Amino acid sequence: MKFNTLTLSQAVEKLKAKAISHAELYHDIYEAIAEKNGELNIYLSIDDDALKKAQKLLDTPLAGIPIAVKDNFLTSGLPVTAATKLLEGYVPHYESTVTKKLKEAGGVVLGKTNMDAWAHGASTETSDFGTTKNPRNTKYSPGGSSGGSAASVAANLCVAAIGTETAGSIRQPASWCGVVGLKPTYGRVSRYGVIAMASSTDSPGPIGKTVEDCAMIFNHIAGKDPFDGTTVPKPVPDYTNNLKKGVKGMKMGICYMDHPKITGTDVAHAIEKAGKVFEELGAHVDIVPMSRVLQPGKVFIPDYAIGVYTVVQRSEVSSNLARYDGIRYGNDRSIFSHEAQNRIMLGTFTLTKGYADRYYVHAQQVRTLYRKNYSNLFTTYDLLLSTPSPGYALPIGASSGDPLFGELQDILVEPSSLAGITGISIPCWIDAKTNLTLGLNIMADQWQEEKVLQAAYAFEQATDWNPWVKS
Amino acid sequence: MNYEPVIGLEIHVELKTKSGMFCGCPADHFGKKPNTATCPVCLGLPGALPVPNKKAVEWTIMLGLALGSEIAKVSKFDRKHYFYPDLPKGYQISQYDQPIARGGKIGDVRIHRVHLEEDTGKLQHATIDGKKVTLVDFNRSGVPLVEIVTEPDIHSAEEAREFLKKLHRIVRFLGISDADMEKGSMRLEPNISLRPVGQHELPKYKVEVKNINSFRFAVAAINYEIERHARILDEGKIPAQETRGWDEARGATVSQRSKEEAADYRYFPEPDIPPMRFTKDQISNIKGQIGELPDAKKGRFVRVYGLPEKDAAILTDTRELADYFEACVKIGRIPAQKLANWIINKKVNIDDVLPAALILSILKAQEVVDVPPDLIAKVLADNPKAMSDYKAGKQQSLMFLMGTVKRQLPKGDVKIILDMLKKELDTH
Numbered sequence: 001m002k003f004n005t006l007t008l009s010q011a012v013e014k015l016k017a018k019a020i021s022h023a024e025l026y027h028d029i030y031e032a033i034a035e036k037n038g039e040l041n042i043y044l045s046i047d048d049d050a051l052k053k054a055q056k057l058l059d060t061p062l063a064g065i066p067i068a069v070k071d072n073f074l075t076s077g078l079p080v081t082a083a084t085k086l087l088e089g090y091v092p093h094y095e096s097t098v099t100k101k102l103k104e105a106g107g108v109v110l111g112k113t114n115m116d117a118w119a120h121g122a123s124t125e126t127s128d129f130g131t132t133k134n135p136r137n138t139k140y141s142p143g144g145s146s147g148g149s150a151a152s153v154a155a156n157l158c159v160a161a162i163g164t165e166t167a168g169s170i171r172q173p174a175s176w177c178g179v180v181g182l183k184p185t186y187g188r189v190s191r192y193g194v195i196a197m198a199s200s201t202d203s204p205g206p207i208g209k210t211v212e213d214c215a216m217i218f219n220h221i222a223g224k225d226p227f228d229g230t231t232v233p234k235p236v237p238d239y240t241n242n243l244k245k246g247v248k249g250m251k252m253g254i255c256y257m258d259h260p261k262i263t264g265t266d267v268a269h270a271i272e273k274a275g276k277v278f279e280e281l282g283a284h285v286d287i288v289p290m291s292r293v294l295q296p297g298k299v300f301i302p303d304y305a306i307g308v309y310t311v312v313q314r315s316e317v318s319s320n321l322a323r324y325d326g327i328r329y330g331n332d333r334s335i336f337s338h339e340a341q342n343r344i345m346l347g348t349f350t351l352t353k354g355y356a357d358r359y360y361v362h363a364q365q366v367r368t369l370y371r372k373n374y375s376n377l378f379t380t381y382d383l384l385l386s387t388p389s390p391g392y393a394l395p396i397g398a399s400s401g402d403p404l405f406g407e408l409q410d411i412l413v414e415p416s417s418l419a420g421i422t423g424i425s426i427p428c429w430i431d432a433k434t435n436l437t438l439g440l441n442i443m444a445d446q447w448q449e450e451k452v453l454q455a456a457y458a459f460e461q462a463t464d465w466n467p468w469v470k471s
Numbered sequence: 472m473n474y475e476p477v478i479g480l481e482i483h484v485e486l487k488t489k490s491g492m493f494c495g496c497p498a499d500h501f502g503k504k505p506n507t508a509t510c511p512v513c514l515g516l517p518g519a520l521p522v523p524n525k526k527a528v529e530w531t532i533m534l535g536l537a538l539g540s541e542i543a544k545v546s547k548f549d550r551k552h553y554f555y556p557d558l559p560k561g562y563q564i565s566q567y568d569q570p571i572a573r574g575g576k577i578g579d580v581r582i583h584r585v586h587l588e589e590d591t592g593k594l595q596h597a598t599i600d601g602k603k604v605t606l607v608d609f610n611r612s613g614v615p616l617v618e619i620v621t622e623p624d625i626h627s628a629e630e631a632r633e634f635l636k637k638l639h640r641i642v643r644f645l646g647i648s649d650a651d652m653e654k655g656s657m658r659l660e661p662n663i664s665l666r667p668v669g670q671h672e673l674p675k676y677k678v679e680v681k682n683i684n685s686f687r688f689a690v691a692a693i694n695y696e697i698e699r700h701a702r703i704l705d706e707g708k709i710p711a712q713e714t715r716g717w718d719e720a721r722g723a724t725v726s727q728r729s730k731e732e733a734a735d736y737r738y739f740p741e742p743d744i745p746p747m748r749f750t751k752d753q754i755s756n757i758k759g760q761i762g763e764l765p766d767a768k769k770g771r772f773v774r775v776y777g778l779p780e781k782d783a784a785i786l787t788d789t790r791e792l793a794d795y796f797e798a799c800v801k802i803g804r805i806p807a808q809k810l811a812n813w814i815i816n817k818k819v820n821i822d823d824v825l826p827a828a829l830i831l832s833i834l835k836a837q838e839v840v841d842v843p844p845d846l847i848a849k850v851l852a853d854n855p856k857a858m859s860d861y862k863a864g865k866q867q868s869l870m871f872l873m874g875t876v877k878r879q880l881p882k883g884d885v886k887i888i889l890d891m892l893k894k895e896l897d898t899h
Binding site: 072073074080082087090092093094096191192193194195196198199200226227228229230315316318319321322323325327328348351352353356360 | 511515516517518519520521522523550552554556559560561562607735737738739742743744745
């Protein structure tokens with residue numbers, strides 16, 4: 001058995017029991033990287049001293065396990081590029097709060113993973129350093145923007161990974177790569193030291209092999225950060241505590257079954273089956289119909305979210321990228337790729353006097369409607385079930401020439417991201433012909449990560465879709 | 472034609488908080504080696520996030536309250552975008568449509584708004600290895616900056632100066648800024664236009680003069696602009712709407728930016744900072760910290776201590792001087808007016824002389840007034856020639872006699888000795 005296939009919980013347990021050594025674990029991981037990274041193009045940089053660091057960490061909660069981190073986190077000693085040529089060669093001199101907390105808990109940053117440049121995209125195809133390939137089938141995209149992180153977990157090139165999601169960027173690649181990705185409530189995990197994409201929705205979160213692995217990582221990265229004024233001082237529970245409590249009595253609503261992108265697809269079938277699994281486990285499950293206006297008991301149609309999300313996100317992007325003004329970092333703004341230039345121009349337009357009211361302000365008003373809709377739904381439901389993506393992974397190249405590729409991919413998660421609520425993607429289907437997976441998106445209201453993890457864990461235990469979960 | 476100047480002021484005041492507006496760097500940047508007081512936040516590095524300084528927000532509320540402004544129940548920060556090398560993020564965190572305070576007045580000049588923002592870095596133009604370069608010092612980047620905007624209620628350079636002096640005194644009284652013009656911790660931007668006397672609506676143009684760092688320059692710049700506008704208007708033209716700078720060497724304003732080039736700042740709410748809500752308790756708590764403002768204090772000094780208006784104004788110029796005076800009064804033994812005279816005329820160094828020490832030295836000085844008449848008589852008897860010279864009209868001999876007395880009584884009061892000598896000489 002190769003130790004790189006161990007889950008986080010298994011690896012920590014075996015290291016602590018001295019059943020395996022750090023050297024053995026890291027050997028297998030470095031070997032797998034040497035074997036596969038060339039083809040999959042997952043890591044943009046790797047820490048060759050990771051093993052040395054790990055060996056001192058046996059007595060910590062995470063015991064020195066190697067973690068892959070999306071390349072938009074600043075970590076001391078390793079370059080950070082956000083997969084852009086603009087930042088090529090830039091080594092930060094401070095540490096993101098998430099990686100600082102991970103390191104304090106005994107995690108080791110093994111390397112930095114490929115992503116869509118500046119996180120602009122849903123396939124890693126906008127990376128200035130080439131696309132990442134889906135480890136389940138290399139003709140296909142791993143999704144994005146955290147595609148490198150999801151692929152690193154799927155290919156066993158790390159034990160667990162960190163990504164960021166603005167709308168779908170954790171859950172969609174997790175879904176496409178057949179791994180677990182948790183998108184926390186906005187404000188639950190610090191954004192300090194994460195290269196900003198859309199500041200009002202960016203949410204760092206774990207990508208792991210199992211739900212338990214995600215909970216273990218999440219335990220260490222959640223919480224108030226004095227360096228991020230948008231984090232909230234709510235206590236952080238031990239997210240592994242309630243995993244086994246089951247879903248008995250929980251009220252779940254299945255969303256978007258009547259959406260044209262879903263009706264009649266494998267996705268619809270997989271979600272319906274997932275609903276059945278939960279019913280058998282004792283949950284009350286029903287279908288939430290869509291509505292074009294806010295209406296009690298109905299989910300607000302997601303299609304408006306594309307416009308809202310695009311305007312809000314492009315506006316914030318145009319502002320957040322202003323600091324790369326050509327004076328520092330050694331490159332001027334002409335090096336921005338087509339996608340970034342596109343977004344900067346659109347965002348500049350939507351904030352321009354005379355247009356801001358029509359676009360930016362209007363978008364924020366609709367955003368508030370989405371938030372109200374979710375508050376309303378969560379008075380009836382504990383959890384909402386949906387999908388992070390309208391389908392399987394798309395072939396490499398599918399995104400080219402489509403300026404709204406990401407938004408169309410993310411249409412079903414954008415409303416929830418705009419509302420700042422939490423959700424998890426877990427494997428719920430595998431297509432036998434392509435080996436590609438579908439994800440089940442389990443969402444709950446803000447701060448309800450425990451419920452989400454609890455339901456996801458129950459599903460994982462009751463089904464065979466996750467190869468790392470041995471029943 | 473006769474014109475009436477219409478003048479509004481924008482004043483930037485750097486707060487003297489310990490740390491920066493959104494980071495932990497020291498706010499005191501003056502005279503520090505370039506780029507030694509910076510961090511990821513004020514350098515605008517990738518991933519850095521701003522966290523507002525509570526004290527700076529409280530002090531802005533305090534200033535608003537002191538000016539009689541209405542404090543917002545909900546306020547927020549906004550991003551103001553423009554590219555400039557001293558602005559590391561490509562935007563300044565400022566306040567757009569929900570400033571911390573609105574309204575209020577000083578004298579007859581109404582306050583439009585008071586808001587909080589961050590200062591920018593500083594550019595230095597230098598020649599290195601024969602090459603002309605511009606260097607950026609980010610020490611000042613992120614220092615808390617309050618902007619006070621008046622309504623266009625000012626009608627002369629003198630009124631502007633009066634307003635600025637009063638504002639300066641209030642800010643220093645509150646202890647929220649040194650408002651030191653030379654260090655740039657208070658910067659002035661008058662906007663000026665003219666209208667025919669009798670017209671009530673605002674002129675159709677206005678000229679802003681940027682970043683003036685002394686009251687004198689502000690007066691000069693305003694007067695320069697008033698004359699310039701009058702000349703243009705007399706020709707039947709309208710002065711261009713523009714931003715100008717004050718060139719001290721030439722004693723003139725120079726055009727910097729025209730209206731056509733005016734930036735669209737693309738304001739939008741700062742997503743990294745949640746909106747702020749102020750409760751009544753918080754505001755009344757801050758109100759309680761304000762204490763007596765300069766005008767009220769001056770009135771009280773006149774009323775309670777019977778001082779003339781002029782003396783009261785001098786003594787209430789700074790909080791420190793006013794406190795010093797009152798500490799002296801409290802000790803007693805010397806009447807308030809005498810203390811005031813002493814402090815004002817002798818220019819007492821209040822940092823060096825403790826109030827009790829001052830009282831002692833005044834008492835001591837009073838003691839030496841006793842010049843023994845015997846001594847006067849003896850000196851006169853010893854110097855008959857000087858006496859006759861004086862009588863012959865030689866004034867210098869009086870000084871000689873005074874000097875002789877003084878040598879034997881060094882602490883004797885000159886005026887008293889002179890009086891006694893004259894009296895004695897006149898009766899002989």
